[in-house]
Amino acid sequence: MGHGRNPLRTSAVGALSATLIVAAGLGLAPTAQAAGGTSGVRFVDISGDGGTTLKANVITPAGGDGTRAYPLIVLPTSWGLPQVEYLVQAQKLANSGYVVVGYNVRGFWQSDGEIDVAGPHDTADVSKVIDWALANTPSDPRRVGVAGVSYGAGISLLAAAHDKRVKAVAALSGWADLTASIYSGRTEHVQAAALLNGVGHVTGHPSAETQQVFKDFFASNLSKEQDLVDWGKKRSPETYVDQLNKNGAAVFMANTWGDTIFSPNQYATFYDELTGPKRLEFRPGDHATAELPGLFGLPNDVWTDTGRWFDHYLRGADNGIDREQPVQLKSRSTGGYEGYSDWKSVGATTRKIALEGTTRIHANVDSGADGGIIFLSSILDQLTRIPPMASIPLLPRYWAAVWQSEKYTSAQHVRGTARLHTTVTATKGSGTLVAYLYDVGPLGIGKLVSNAPYTFHGQTPGQPFGVDLELFSTAYDVPAGHRLALVVDTVDPLYIEHNPSGAQLTFSSPEHDPSYVSVPLREQ
Incomplete structure (x- = not known):
């Protein structure tokens, strides 16, 4: 811990x-x-x-x-x-x-x-x-x-x-x-x-x-x-x-x-x-x-x-x-219901955001990207459609890894479960990372779409290993002119973290196994 x-x-x-x-x-x-x-x-x-x-x-x-x-x-x-x-x-x-x-x-x-x-x-x-x-x-x-x-x-x-x-x-x-x-x-x-x-x-x-x-x-x-x-x-x-x-x-x-x-x-x-x-x-x-x-x-x-x-x-x-329709969803961004024949039909279309390059972050410090506070944050989102937010350009890259999509020319209707696939190399055998998906507006303010934690134990320091993580399912509409951003850090008040002092995590995207986040979208 x-x-x-x-x-x-x-x-x-x-x-x-x-x-x-x-x-x-x-x-x-x-x-x-x-x-x-x-x-x-x-x-x-x-x-x-x-x-x-x-x-x-x-x-x-x-x-x-x-x-x-x-x-x-x-x-x-x-x-x-x-x-x-x-x-x-x-x-x-x-x-x-x-x-x-x-x-x-x-x-x-x-x-x-x-x-x-x-x-x-x-x-x-x-x-x-x-x-x-x-x-x-x-x-x-x-x-x-x-x-x-x-x-x-x-x-x-x-x-x-x-x-x-x-x-x-x-x-x-x-x-x-x-x-x-x-x-x-x-x-x-x-x-x-x-x-x-x-x-x-x-x-x-x-x-x-x-x-x-x-x-x-x-x-x-x-x-x-x-x-x-x-x-x-x-x-x-x-x-x-x-x-x-x-x-x-x-x-x-x-x-x-x-x-x-x-x-x-x-x-x-x-x-x-x-x-x-x-x-x-x-x-x-x-x-x-x-x-x-x-x-x-x-x-x-x-x-x-x-x-x-x-x-x-x-x-x-x-x-x-x-x-x-037996599956009924109400988007966090709109007031109406959407019907689906089954859960698999909810996110039938997916779009991948490539997580290119090699990025290293240091553990043990909250970067400012968080999942919010139990009850309070989601109730605020429910009543006012204001989820937890973070300034994506100002997130310290020393403690947070950030990737962004291109600017979308049309609205993106996120429905279902986003999935992260990446390769991690840790300096310690144990550690925790938390992934966040943000809707980023023109001013760089990110509104939280989803998040999820991931903890590993028993890894060999310096040896790459694969991470596959399902983010929490959601229904959220990203407006035209906005981007999606994936942010990864190591500390969130919602979760107990297991990062030893001085730990570092390196994210890479090998040519034979590229890293990405797969975003489920409702068909237009």
């Missing part, structure tokens, strides 16, 4: 954690009070896996005569949020004819047990909640759905893979590959993990295993790397995709382009592997910011489509959602 770094950014991330918790508590409490006076709402205790008590709320359609069975929707809560999180949306679903059970996942707030981080106990809890609902509410066992935001989304996908009764899923701002989410490119996403860890300690009871995983993660304990991978694999829907496909649940997934906790790439990869009914939506924003307004009852595309998904696959409504 680099010397003199503050890997946790403790004060900034801690303050953000506290702000989110307070906002959730203040904002959601009135929701609970409003819903509490509605007919059909009751708060119950449900016995989860191993007898652990889960605090839950149940909303049933008004006016039931006791002879009719309604489709059931189970809503596991998000990480660190109380069980009232979904009451507004639950009431809307109940008004549409669903029995809805929302519950606090184990280890958080009033629920008993310890935080299992979507482990086997959490998966089994969903089945226990379904069991309880079928025995105690007018629910139809043939029409069961599970949905959730963030933590609840991951648990929902896992439940659908393990319980054949689940016929439809809505996984909002979740993950498919937990390890790839917080450890992509073998690089610790420190701000994201610190936020999760901080909120977990404030609002819940992390298990000893959970605490040890975070401890090893922040310490960059390479001897525990395989343990981290195995721990994450057990908690990744990706691991159970064959089971999920066999069960045949209809899967709806939605996320944001700037999600700094669960990057969009792993959802896109997972979507391609699903063989049943499926839908994928991406919008501007950061983690769960697209769904948040809907939790307060405001008009919201994500929750509207969630309702349409369940209406079709649980109630048989002919609402057309199954006939729409």
Whole structure:
């Protein structure tokens, strides 16, 4: 790990954690009070896996005569949020004819047990909640759905893979590959993990295993790397995709382009592997910011489509959602949606930017090119279309490598996943690099299009090696008269870096293996 770094950014991330918790508590409490006076709402205790008590709320359609069975929707809560999180949306679903059970996942707030981080106990809890609902509410066992935001989304996908009764899923701002989410490119996403860890300690009871995983993660304990991978694999829907496909649940997934906790790439990869009914939506924003307004009852595309998904696959409504293009993208630069037949069609055309010549940079210093600040930067981009920026001409070439495309005569519609291929020679056996793709205007100001980190270990100093890196997927329009620039440096506040003191990285483009960044473009 680099010397003199503050890997946790403790004060900034801690303050953000506290702000989110307070906002959730203040904002959601009135929701609970409003819903509490509605007919059909009751708060119950449900016995989860191993007898652990889960605090839950149940909303049933008004006016039931006791002879009719309604489709059931189970809503596991998000990480660190109380069980009232979904009451507004639950009431809307109940008004549409669903029995809805929302519950606090184990280890958080009033629920008993310890935080299992979507482990086997959490998966089994969903089945226990379904069991309880079928025995105690007018629910139809043939029409069961599970949905959730963030933590609840991951648990929902896992439940659908393990319980054949689940016929439809809505996984909002979740993950498919937990390890790839917080450890992509073998690089610790420190701000994201610190936020999760901080909120977990404030609002819940992390298990000893959970605490040890975070401890090893922040310490960059390479001897525990395989343990981290195995721990994450057990908690990744990706691991159970064959089971999920066999069960045949209809899967709806939605996320944001700037999600700094669960990057969009792993959802896109997972979507391609699903063989049943499926839908994928991406919008501007950061983690769960697209769904948040809907939790307060405001008009919201994500929750509207969630309702349409369940209406079709649980109630048989002919609402057309199954006939729409299943991949729906909203560009960060425009306000409209674009439909695609599959994810592969999103970036069907690519344009390469050659990374010519030989460039050497020195490690351990932030050049000024950064991925931003967790939540704040992507929310700013979502609301004002102002992403993190840097003056490309002023970036110090001592610490940053810079390549630029020609000036484009027409707009370039970047869609999908940009890929970096290059050859690196390091003076040390370990190191970290961070790649950034910028939209550069006439004055040289670069607006961040995408980024991604890459860490290597065990390389022979002075020996060239190849690097292939996927940048985080996005949808961004580069105006005519602008350029694209690739910038590479070694330090970013979002990530833990592993550059020994005095390390240098040399980027080259051998004739037999040229270096480039491949940019996916929407066909004009």
